[in-house]
Amino acid sequence: MRLAETVTFGGSDLDRCAAERKDAATLARNLAEGGQVIVLWRGKPLVAGDPAKGACRLVRLGAEDPILRDAEEGAIFLGRIEGQAIFAMDISGWTPPEPVDEAQIGAFLDPTVQLHPGAPEGSAFRELRAIMTTLTARDAELAATARALGNWHLSHGFCSRCGVASAMTEGGWQRLCPDCGAHHFPRTDPVVIMLITRGERVLLGRSPGWPEGMFSLLAGFVEPGETIEAAVRREVFEETAVRVGRVDYLANQPWPFPASLMIGCRGEAISEEIAIDPAEIEAARWVTRSELLQVFAGEHPEIRPARRGAIAHFLLENWLADRLD
Template sequence: MRHAEQVTFGGSGLDRAAEIRGDIPALSAAMEDPGTRVVLLWRGKPLVAGDEALSLVRLPLEHPVLAETRAAPILLGREDGYAVFAHDVSGYEPPDLDAAELGRFVDPTEQTHPALAEGQRFAELRRIMTRLDARDAELAATAKAILGWHGSHGFCARCGAASEIFMAGWQRICPSCGAHHFPRTDPVVIMLITRGNRTLMGRSPGWPEGMYSCLAGFVEPGETIEAAVRREVFEEAGIRVGPVRYLASQPWAFPSSLMIGCHGEALEERITIDPAELEDAIWVTREEVAAAYAGETSGLMPARKGAIAQFLLRNWLADRLD
């Protein structure tokens, strides 16, 4: 697919500087370099600034807000020859915090800190992802994913002892049994399933009213991508799928997935949903999808802008899958 890397969070060409992750002198020099910058996250929310178009804030290492950090920074990569790290300040408790809002489907709240400049605030990445440029989006997603992994993998899966950060944050090692642990990414297939002029769309319980998207599911151990597409579609909607091909991928740090976008050709039309997986599934024509994106229908809300589902659907509408 010629447009594959235009998907949100992809295609910025970030230099991840992997060769210095284990180089202690190089990392020390980077931490002393005045050009080094830090990307800040609070409970998974990146620090941004701006109005309609947003930018990911990069702070100098001596910024006073970094006094809130409790762990070593994670190396994200290099920009213009200077290192960029990620720091987590989730221990900070903003005044008048509404914790209930943090767990919503899309969190509308923004938080700030008295040490930050006016206009700088922490915002939920799913809500703002299309307002960041490609580089800022990739840095934000990488920081969210790697810090999220550290937050949930602080103990050794082999012996249960507390593990320690190594390789500039890209590895954890257990001091008790010596096991090495690496950041986890879960492969998920997401499928544009078509039959003639129609595509198969479904919705999960708890989604906003009228919202439908492409079907998706985790790849199981020992399974190919193509087999996962066919299994998931049949399990969720009772539809058998024939030819399957890969289209594009998207890192999805909510919390730690790689969305593998595929096109599958349905062999049948009758839908039999699994209510444990889906609330509903429907066949939708090209014209109906186009009308939904144009805001001309109230009964069908397409996948959120920035998600690979919308990327696949828009390219299907434009006949750009090849």
Template sequence: MRHAETVTFGGSALDRADTLRADQRALADAMSDPRSSVLALWRGRPLFAGPALDRLVRLPVGHAALDGAGEPILIGREDGCAVFAADISHWMPETAEEPSEDAEQRHPALPGDHAFRELRSSMTALGPRDAELAATARAILGWHRSHRFCARCGAESAAARGGWVRVCASCGGQHFPRTDPVVIMLVVSGPRVLLGRSPHWPGGMYSLLAGYMEPGECMEAAVRREVLEEAGVRVGAVRYLASQPWPFPASLMLGCLAEAESEAITLDPAELEDALWVGRTELLDVFAGTHPLISPPRAGAIAGFLLRNWLADRLD
């Protein structure tokens, strides 16, 4: 697919500095280098700046807002300078309640136009590099929060290799960041595409069918299984189109084109509230916001990316 890496969070050629991770002296030097920078996240929310909060902030190492943060995680290098991520979720704002998705949190040590904000709210405004940095930081810090204890013996583990491994001193176990593969399917039958709706989604929201891959399962088999389970539609040929890292919390969306061999829909009500075949003209109305039933796909998600490219005949 010609445009595969232009999807949100797609590759920006970030230098992930793998060799630096294992070099403790080099890591220490990077942490004391005034050219290095830190991405601060609060409860998984990156720090943004600007009137529209659409610019990812890089703080200098040692900034007051980072006081009390755990050991920074090395994200990569930009122009030869290290970029770290730090979790400052220990900071308690005046409102201790769990924030809504569109809430903004401002730290007293930061300028007034700086705020922590849910990544979904700003992801489409970010350039490829900032999007990749933010997605990586959110995913890796989230993994550290949820994997503090060794899965082998239950003892508390510690970060190593710049934050890309957790090592258990009790049993010697090593644990690596988790990414969950998810297939998302552009199921087509001639000039129509299959859309589905989860029972828990907002009104009008439809999307492509998707599901987690299972152990021992190849991508093509997962596509066929998920479509049959959720919608009762049999799928034949399957081919890969594009992928998207999705840091909510840590998935890799594998976009596939799937050719339907049947059209009758039999819903699994535990998975789908509705599913329907939509033609090209209808889909144009969806993207224009004039369809009477279906809302436009969520901006930034791979579902809309695949549907737009299907409409434009740019899947090859």
């Protein structure tokens, strides 16, 4: 579709320099001699700026910055921008001076902010979902990559073959088991998210736990041995009992919550009666174009739009503007 790469996290000019990941000595030297480090705490990037004003930027530190002493593993090499080596480090072992509300940290949209006493003035750890549309395309790609890799390391510290603690290698893009020699790689989970239409109506649903009134496009994981088209048809039928005919690919979005690739598709419904599976979703409904215009204007009495920055919002916005082809 037109404008397919303008979706949030859609990419910038980051050169990932995969060949450099194998040279640990050179990476260490590049880090020590002017490398810039993006810092994460429990998946939240350290950023400067005021999100209320629509402008945040990733804070980049030098390798010797004192706050990086809380990192439990080495630096992840993200790549180069204009020749500058960019790394990420996770300091989830750091304990904030203020009490942490675990219920908020694990919420759908974490509103809490953590201030590190050693961080640059005006900076804070903020939930990426809350600031993603305030970042430049370059910072958004860096933050998404750093978060996805950082979370993978936090949750995959042991060899899945023999259970021994594994070690980060290849610039953070692999883990190596020192006992059985198994190599483990970051995973990306394919997810279909679909704009299902029937005439001038679009199918929207909501999951339990979402903010009141929020509706979005249906989505679900692609299963082993399944095509994208089959996944679209299966997920829509499982969640709503609506049958889908033709399916076309539209756009995609890396989604680091925790590490998915959202595959945006359009599907033509060949039935319209809805019968939801309450184990999958809380509600579903057909919404007309005129209603969706109200939703995007914030004037609909019952429906709030999908979050800005998410591919669902992007696809719905372009459907309304007739820019899908």
